Amino acid sequence: MKASERKVLTRIKKIINKSKSFFLAGHEKPDGDTIGAALAFGHFLARMRKKKVDIYSRHPLPKNLEFLSGILPGIKVASFTDKNYDTAIILECSNFGRMGNIIKPSQVKNIINIDHHTINNPFGTLNYINPRASSSCELVYQCLKFLGARINQDIAMALYTGLVTDTGKFQQENTTAECLRIVAELIDGGLDTARVSQKIFQQQSLGSLHLLGNVLKTLQLHYHGQVATLELPERFYQITGAAEENTEGIINYGLLIPTVELVLFFRDTERQNIVKVSLRSRTRFDVSQLVKPYDGGGHRHAAGCSVAGTIAEVKQKFLQEIAGYFRRKKC
Amino acid sequence: MKASERKVLTRIKKIINKSKSFFLAGHEKPDGDTIGAALAFGHFLARMRKKKVDIYSRHPLPKNLEFLSGILPGIKVASFTDKNYDTAIILECSNFGRMGNIIKPSQVKNIINIDHHTINNPFGTLNYINPRASSSCELVYQCLKFLGARINQDIAMALYTGLVTDTGKFQQENTTAECLRIVAELIDGGLDTARVSQKIFQQQSLGSLHLLGNVLKTLQLHYHGQVATLELPERFYQITGAAEENTEGIINYGLLIPTVELVLFFRDTERQNIVKVSLRSRTRFDVSQLVKPYDGGGHRHAAGCSVAGTIAEVKQKFLQEIAGYFRRKKC
Structure with a gap:
């Protein structure tokens, strides 16, 4: 461990030891790393017999992670709290508001900011940030070990969820x-990783697999196999009974084809004549540039936006835009 | 390391040191662990400047593993050899013939048998068997470390393939x-696991993903979601241009549904009126029992057989047979 890392962990230890009440939260629309990190840290504090340990989430847990909610002290789903705390531990957030503005900085004495993202505003009283870490759960593990925690089965399950x-x-x-x-x-400590992994990843429904089947049948390749498109017209939801949340991960199927550099996934939305476009790229394309004209968001290899038109029109528009890219790059 | 393990590795070391020529082979229809183990060991021996190091395989490498063939000394695809060797190293084989009878025991002075399967006939002069190991590559790693090997990038890539x-x-x-x-x-040694993993797993074609889409649309649940069926009629091959090898892994999609205990995959074969049935089960079902009446093969959680009839007839037959199981078990 580097001296600088030891220094910040020593200061975190001091703050935690003297604090009695804790607010913990990860980012909004929580994922496995966010939830795992908050639950592991919260559970440890609760076992330290801290007076008040509250874990908040702006949005509910994704269904496949609900099994984690059994870990004490649980997660409160809320858009704000007016309570005051000694210390806020903010996990996986590049800025303070990213956790969904559940609390204001004025409601807490100290802020501990733990994150592994490349871009992080060091908004905390203490910032334990390492972009080389695989996940925030990796950082929470280091932190808990430094604090002398015994990694019991509940903590192990939460940390593993973030890591995997x-x-x-x-x-x-x-x-x-x-x-x-x-x-x-x-695993040495007794965690059954296969069982936890089954809970996380084997959570498909008949409808979601039918949806996947329908979408895969729309897969097309363009520009000598370098671009893949997938489509999800409104009627697929009706045929399969699946919902929008069941579309997660489908876009990655395009990248299973070795020649594909860029995948575009077009799907109808509840709003008439508005198509949602998701983009993934392997290495060459910066997809955040492609969504800029449509006020889209994301980063280099994953981005998205909403565009007016039918799926056919929006697809045509994007393929033309990309044609320009190929001409410029002489692909 | 246990004393018994150290003893067998010491004896393996002695045999390897005094041998000049080596025959290496894994099991027929090779998989990543078979190929990885043979290549890693073979490459190490070649670097020891052994006079003759030949790796054989009864069948060609699966397409997604062809990238490994660049590792010297390469793999000879053959159904037999009449050459003689000082030592045969047989990997991943529960018995000597399992490597496809490429060589007879009389053509070699020593046989080293390395395997991680539960049932292994100790057919070797020396048997390094550990059913608690994840893979044969894990055992080859232990062996190479004991022999003092430097794990270079080629060896690391081969071993990782088996482990993953x-x-x-x-x-x-x-x-x-x-x-x-x-x-x-x-990874510490410099292996880019993400790149190797991409080569192994991101090798789908447009046709194979269309095939997956078509098959997923046939997914049905039975017996309160405990049994899933998938179908692949002959025409799907024609529509998609995919081949039988592209069906690998599709059956596992059935197990992504948490209620499913048993998946049955029915597919037409080249032979008129013969349906191939593949079965997978989670924990309760012993599928090897279900294929016994049809001279099928496999083990507790994965088995297969060929049955005369149309897909509809064979599916009906199996679902009836399973109905009996549910009655007996009162599911």
């Missing part, structure tokens, strides 16, 4: 050696 | 802490 989801089952570039050593230690 | 494929991306029950520590060490 944020690394795409340990297949993505952010899978560090340290991350795998932590999982090895959790 | 045999554990289902580190999600299955056989994912040991030791397996993850080995991967951590390979």
Whole structure:
């Protein structure tokens, strides 16, 4: 451990030891790493017999992560609180508001900011930030070990959830050696990773698999296999009984084809004549540039936007825009 | 390391040191662990400047693993050899013939049998068997470390292939802490696991994804969601241009539904009126029993057989047979 890291962890330890009440939250629309990190830290504080340990989330847990809610002290789903706390521990947030503005800085004495994202505004009283870490759960693990925590089964399950989801089952570039050593230690401690992984990933419904089937049949390749498109017209929801939340992950199927550099997923929305476009790219394309004219959001390899028109029209528009890119780059 | 393990590795070391020529092979219809283990060991021996190091395979490499063939000394695809060798190293084989009878025991002086399967006939002069290991690549890693090998990038890539494929991306029950520590060490050594994983797993074609889409649309649930069926009529191959090899892994989609205990996948074959049935089960069903009447093969949680009839007839037959099971078990 680096001296600078030891220094910040020592200061975090001091603040935690003297604090009695804690507000914990990850980012809005929580994912496995957000929830895992908050629950692991919160559970540890509760076991330290701190007077008040509240974990908040701006939005409900995704269905496949509901099994985690059994971990004490649980998660309060709320858009704001007027309570005051000694310390706020904000996880996975590049800025204070990213947790959904549930609390104002004036309601807390100290803010501990723990994050592994590249861009992070050091908004905390203390900032434990490491963009080389696989996940915030990796940082929470380091933190808890430094604080002398015993990693029990509940904490292990929460941490594993963040580690396995944020690394795409340990297949993505952010899978560090340290991350795998932590999982090895959790297994040594008795965690049944296969069982937890089953809970997280094996949560499809008949309708969601039918939806996947229908969307995959629309897969088309363009520009010598470098661009893939997928479509989801309104009627697929009616045929399959699936909902928008069941579309998650479908776009990644386009990247399973080795020649594909860019995937575009067009789907009808509840709003008449508005198409939602999601984009993923492997390495060459900066998809955040492609969504800029439509006020879209995202980053280099994953972005999205909403565009007026039918699926056919919007698809045509994007393919033309990309044609320009190919001409410029002489692909 | 246990004393018994050290003893067998010491004896393996002695045999390897005094041998000049080596025959290496994994099982027929090779998978990632078979190929990875053979290539890693073979590459190490070649670097030891052994006079003759030949790796054989009864069948060609699956397409997604062809990238490994660049690792010297390569793999000879053959159904037999009449050459003689000092030592045969047989990997991943529960018995000697399992490697496809490429060589007879009389053509070699020593046989080293390395395997992680529960049932293994100790057919070797030396048997390094550990059913608690995640994969044969885990055992080859231990062996190479004991032999003092430097794990270079080629060896690391081969070993990682076995570790990641045999554990289902580190999600299955056989994912040991030791397996993850080995991967951590390979990452420390410079292996780009994300890149290798991309080569192994991101190898779908447009046709194979269209095939998946068509098959998923046939998904049906039976017996209160405990049984899932999938169908692949002959015409799907014609519509999509995909081939039988593209059906691999499709059956596992049935197990993504949490209620499902048993998945049945029915597909037309080249032979008129013969349907191939593949079965997977989670925990309760012993599918090897279900295929027994049809001379099928496999084990408790994965089995298959061929049955005369149309898909509709064979499906009906199996669902009736299973109905009996539900009656007996009062499900």
